[in-house]
Amino acid sequence: MSLTPLCxxxxxxxxxxxxxxxxxxxxxxxxxTLTYAQSLDARVSRGPGxxxxxxxxxxxxxxxxxxxHHDGILVGSGTxxxxxxxxxxxxxxxxxxNSPRPIIIDTKQKWRFDGSKMQELFIKRQGKPPIxxxxxxxxxxxxxxxxxxxxxxxxxxxxxxxxxxxILKEEFNIRSxxxxxxxxxxxxxxxxxxIVNSLIxxxxxxxxxxxxxxxxxxxxxxxxxxxWWKGITDVVLCARLADD
Amino acid sequence: MSLTPLCxxxxxxxxxxxxxxxxxxxxxxxxxTLTYAQSLDARVSRGPGxxxxxxxxxxxxxxxxxxxHHDGILVGSGTxxxxxxxxxxxxxxxxxxNSPRPIIIDTKQKWRFDGSKMQELFIKRQGKPPIxxxxxxxxxxxxxxxxxxxxxxxxxxxxxxxxxxxILKEEFNIRSxxxxxxxxxxxxxxxxxxIVNSLIxxxxxxxxxxxxxxxxxxxxxxxxxxxWWKGITDVVLCARLADD
Numbered sequence: 024m025s026l027t028p029l030c031x032x033x034x035x036x037x038x039x040x041x042x043x044x045x046x047x048x049x050x051x052x053x054x055x056t057l058t059y060a061q062s063l064d065a066r067v068s069r070g071p072g073x074x075x076x077x078x079x080x081x082x083x084x085x086x087x088x089x090x091x092h093h094d095g096i097l098v099g100s101g102t103x104x105x106x107x108x109x110x111x112x113x114x115x116x117x118x119x120x121n122s123p124r125p126i127i128i129d130t131k132q133k134w135r136f137d138g139s140k141m142q143e144l145f146i147k148r149q150g151k152p153p154i155x156x157x158x159x160x161x162x163x164x165x166x167x168x169x170x171x172x173x174x175x176x177x178x179x180x181x182x183x184x185x186x187x188x189x190i191l192k193e194e195f196n197i198r199s200x201x202x203x204x205x206x207x208x209x210x211x212x213x214x215x216x217x218i219v220n221s222l223i224x225x226x227x228x229x230x231x232x233x234x235x236x237x238x239x240x241x242x243x244x245x246x247x248x249x250x251w252w253k254g255i256t257d258v259v260l261c262a263r264l265a266d267d
Numbered sequence: 268m269s270l271t272p273l274c275x276x277x278x279x280x281x282x283x284x285x286x287x288x289x290x291x292x293x294x295x296x297x298x299x300t301l302t303y304a305q306s307l308d309a310r311v312s313r314g315p316g317x318x319x320x321x322x323x324x325x326x327x328x329x330x331x332x333x334x335x336h337h338d339g340i341l342v343g344s345g346t347x348x349x350x351x352x353x354x355x356x357x358x359x360x361x362x363x364x365n366s367p368r369p370i371i372i373d374t375k376q377k378w379r380f381d382g383s384k385m386q387e388l389f390i391k392r393q394g395k396p397p398i399x400x401x402x403x404x405x406x407x408x409x410x411x412x413x414x415x416x417x418x419x420x421x422x423x424x425x426x427x428x429x430x431x432x433x434i435l436k437e438e439f440n441i442r443s444x445x446x447x448x449x450x451x452x453x454x455x456x457x458x459x460x461x462i463v464n465s466l467i468x469x470x471x472x473x474x475x476x477x478x479x480x481x482x483x484x485x486x487x488x489x490x491x492x493x494x495w496w497k498g499i500t501d502v503v504l505c506a507r508l509a510d511d
Binding site (some may be wrong): 061063064066071129153157210212213224226228229230231233234235237238239241242243244245246249251253254256258260262 | 304307308309310373415433452454457468470472473475476477478479481483484485486487488490491493496497498500502504506
């Protein structure tokens with residue numbers, strides 16, 4: 024399905040929140056944008072593994088515009104196993120060249136590139152092959168797939184995010200990453216003002232209901248540099264995580 | 268604390284969603300506006316009974332502007348027991364005359380007018396005395412307080428909303444009601460497109476965290492006639508509940 028044209032006022036609205044070359048030249052980690060679409064009741068899907076359309080076509084185009092501006096696009100394995108997303112970039116002249124590299128957090132090594140939408144797009148030269156993040160030597164190594172072995176944080180028992188982003192920059196020259204989900208990944212990174220450079224949230228004007236998959240961090244999170252954009256049915260918030 | 272001036276573009280933005288005399292002349296129920304402020308993660312407070320500031324001063328003034336346009340303002344007993352709110356209207360020339368009448372859902376008869384902020388404002392001629400909604404003859408009848416005896420819905424075991432709004436119009440000449448909370452009341456009325464005429468939600472750009480009190484109806488709720496307003500840190504959605 025083709026994208027609707029990009030709203031004219033979006034590039035300027037987004038500009039200060041996008042990665043630019045200068046920012047990450049001398050840093051050991053990439054520029055990280057945390058971005059997702061949610062309903063009014065802060066749900067990102069109707070339920071675990073339920074593919075759900077929340078936002079208006081105009082903000083879907085915005086998502087592809089954001090993908091155009093990032094080297095990598097990171098999602099958890101739950102999202103790829105549920106949605107089988109393409110994660111490529113349909114905005115701009117050359118999808119293959121402009122698509123970010125998919126980065127899949129797959130600590131339990133459950134996902135396969137073979138037979139996936141991503142593989143289909145890669146074969147058609149409309150997307151890049153993925154980097155799969157594992158915590159130990161991969162049992163199966165698939166063709167065209169790179170593997171990033173990243174330690175688990177002993178306290179949280181979760182991916183050591185700081186270490187992972189260092190690996191992505193150092194070993195794979197990923198200078199900017201767009202984190203798109205799932206909820207579990209988002210809820211962890213909302214607490215990391217030391218890692219996340221920009222927060223871009225689309226709010227669709229609908230309620231998905233209390234059994235939906237929600238984004239709500241374990242504690243209060245304050246923001247700074249807030250700016251809103253309003254569309255036909257959605258609004259978009261750009262902000263940064265406050266340091267408190 | 269005095270209000271900041273009303274944003275100039277708000278009256279026109281709100282106009283189509285406010286009650287007007289013509290709408291409720293021949294109806295047996297008042298015009299009902301469901302309105303509340305929430306965080307990005309759809310929380311209306313940091314926790315049960317925790318008084319929480321979510322919105323910017325400019326949208327707080329909007330709330331008083333809305334109160335100016337309604338005969339009644341309805342909240343659940345949980346909210347009055349927790350926040351001891353004044354529920355009066357500080358916008359406009361004459362608070363006593365322009366304040367809506369507080370309507371307290373107190374099926375367990377736990378709240379008392381005596382010693383409350385509402386009583387203080389009433390004595391100072393800055394607010395009106397309340398109507399207390401009970402399900403049986405009140406054990407204690409306080410001075411200046413009216414009581415609306417409303418049946419419980421046998422299936423839901425909750426207030427029979429349709430019946431209640433009929434009583435408010437018929438017995439107390441309440442032609443418009445602004446429902447401000449708490450979450451339990453909101454979650455019930457979000458399902459009632461047969462009762463709610465307008466939905467006005469303020470979203471503050473902060474996260475209150477997963478232990479906060481959340482607004483999320485038990486099922487998907489679609490909206491229609493959506494319109495957004497953006498302020499300095501908040502956005503406001505005006506809409507109507509779709510009939511599906």
